[in-house]
Amino acid sequence: MSPRAGNAGLRTLAFVESPVQLLNVLEWAHTRAPGTGLTLVVLSPVDPMTRGQLRRMAELARKEGHEVRWEEARGGVLAPFRTIGGLTGALRRADRIVMGDPFSRYVQLLLTITRARDLVVVDDGTATMEFVTQLARGERLVRWHRKGSRPGPRDLLFAPVSSSARRTLTPAGDRRVEIFSAMPIEETPEGVTVTAHHFTWTRDRFGPPRITQGADMVGTSLVETGVVDADRYLDAVRTLARTHGATRYFAHRRESAEKLHRLAVETGLEVVRPDLPLELIARRGPVGRTILSFPSTVVHTLPLALSGTKVKIAVCDIDPAWLTQHASPRARGFLSGVTGSARDVHRLSAVTSAG
Template structure:
C-alpha cells in the first residue's frame, strides 16, 4: 500500500529516520514561505495531481518519499479574506504531500487553551519547529513547550528585518509599528512568556545542540551569533506557476498602513489617485487586511478595479495576467515580487511614504523603517514624487 499524502514512505535500509517537523502559520504568506523552505530543504513528498488550466503545475510524481515529515499547523485567524487565502494555500500544501492541521485557534475564549493542549504532545515530539511569526503571542507560548533542537523562522514580510535586528540587540520582541508605545496590561501579563521565547531564539542559541535558522528573502544585515540565514529565492513558486501573461498596463498593490494606524487615510487615497493617474494603472490588488469601507471609497474616487486576491500576490502575479509595471508602497512585495517574477518583463516600482502622510500616533520608528524597506529593495525602480500629493503639507493630525 502506498503512503498517503502527508506521510513519508518507509526509510531505506541504513538511512536515518525521518525528522519530525512542525510548522505554525497564521497567514497565507507565512504558509507560502514554509512551502518555499520545505522545497529548498527537500522536504516535499509529491502526490500525483492532474494539471489545471490556470498554470498550476502538478508535482513530479516520480519523486521519491520525503526524507522528513512536515506537518503544517494553521492557527486560523478570524478575518474572512485571510481564512479564504489560507484554505487555498492549504490545498497547495496538500498537493505537495504535506499534512495540514487546521486549528480554530481563535474560536472563542476557551479556544487557545484547547489548541495549546491539543498540540502539546506534537510539540514535545517535534525535532524541528518552523514558525512564520516570532512576534505572535501564540507562537511564543508554543515555543515554551517544545524541546525541538532546530528552530526555523520563515518570512512574515518585512517584520523579519526588525526581528533579526531586535534579536541581535537583545531587545524584547515588538512589532515595528508598535515600538515606542507603552506596554499595555496584556503585554505586561504576557512578558514572562515573551522573554522565555526570546531566550530560545537569542544569540548563542546554536550552542548546546540547538540550531536557529532564518529563511528569508529580506535583506538582513544584523545576524545574531548562532543564527544561520538561508536565502528564499521563490524557486518553488517559479517552478509551479507561470510564466505569466504580461499586459501593457500597470497594476497597483495595496497596503494596510492605514489600518495599522501608520498612514493617514485621506493622504493615502490621494497618493493612490496620483499614482494611478500618472502611470495608467487600472487594477488595485487589495491587501488582505484593508477594510471594506476604505476599498469602496478608493474604487469610487479613483476608478480603479479593486481585486481581492485569493492567493498571496507572489502567486497571483506569477500565474498572471499581470501588468508590465507593478506599483507599490514600501512593503514586502518590493522584495518578493522581483524574485517571483524573475525572467519576465515586469518592472516593480516603489513609491516612498512621505513623512507628512504619517499619523500623529505613528510609531517613532515608522519613518526610518519604511525608508529602509524601500532603500534595501533590489531590482526595483523608484517613483518620483512630482505627481504625488503636496509633500510640504503638515503631518496629519
C-alpha cells in the same frame, strides 16, 4: 549549513497564521527538505479574507504531500486552551519547529512547550527584518509599527512569555536557529544560520505569466495599522494611478471594505481581492508590465517571484507628512529602509497629495 538543518528525517512541525507564512513554509520545505512531508498547523485567524486565502494555500500544501492541521485557535474564550492542549504532544515530539511569526503571542506561548533543538523562522514579510535586528541586539520582540509605544496591560502580561521566546530563538548549546528569508538581512545574530529564499517553488509551480501593457497597483494595510492617514493614502493612490496608467488595485487582505469602496469610487481603479498571496497571483498572471507599490514586503518578494519576466516593480516612498500622530517614532526610518534595501526595483519619489 548546519548538518541537521536540512535533515529530511527530522519530525517537523510548522505553525502559520497567514497565507504568506504558509507560502514561505512551502518554499522552505522545497529548498531545505525536498521530498519529505511535514505537519503544518494553521492557527486560523477570524478575518474572512485571510481564512479564505489560507484554505487555498492549505490545498496546495496537501498536494505537496504535507499534513495540514487546521486549528480554530481564536474561536472563542476556550479556543486557546483547546488548541494548546491538543498540540502539546506534537510539540514535545517534534525535532524541528518552523514558524512564520516569532512576534505572535500564540507562537511564543507554544515555544515554551517544545523540546525541539532545531528552530526555523520563515518570512512574515518585512517584520522579519525587524525580528532579526531585535534578536541580534537582545531587544524585546515588538512589531516595528508598535515600537516606541508604551506597553499595554497585555504586553506586560505576556512579557515573561516574550522573554522566554527570545531565549528559545537564541542559539545555545545544541539548539540551532535558521532564518529562511527573502528580506535583506544586515545584522545577523551570532550563531544563526541565514538561508536565502529565492521563490524557487513558486517559479517551478506557476507561470510564467502573460504580461499586459498596463500597470497594476499593490495595496497596503498602512492605514489599518494606524501608520498612514487615510485621506493622504487615497490621494497618493489616485495620483499614482493617473500618472502611470494603472487600472487594477490588488488589495491587501487586511484592508477594510470601507476604505476599498471609497478607493474604487474616488480613483476608478478596479479593486481585486486576491484569493492567494500576491506572489502566486502575479506569477500565474495576467499581470501588468509595471507593478506599483508603497514600501511593503512585495518590493522584495515580487522581483524574485517574477524573475525572468519583463515586469518592472516601482515603489513609491512614503512622505513623512502622510504619517499619523499615532505612528511610532520608528515608522519613518523603517519604511524608508524597506524601500532603500529593495533590489531590482525602480524607486519613485513620494507623490504630492492635495492634503
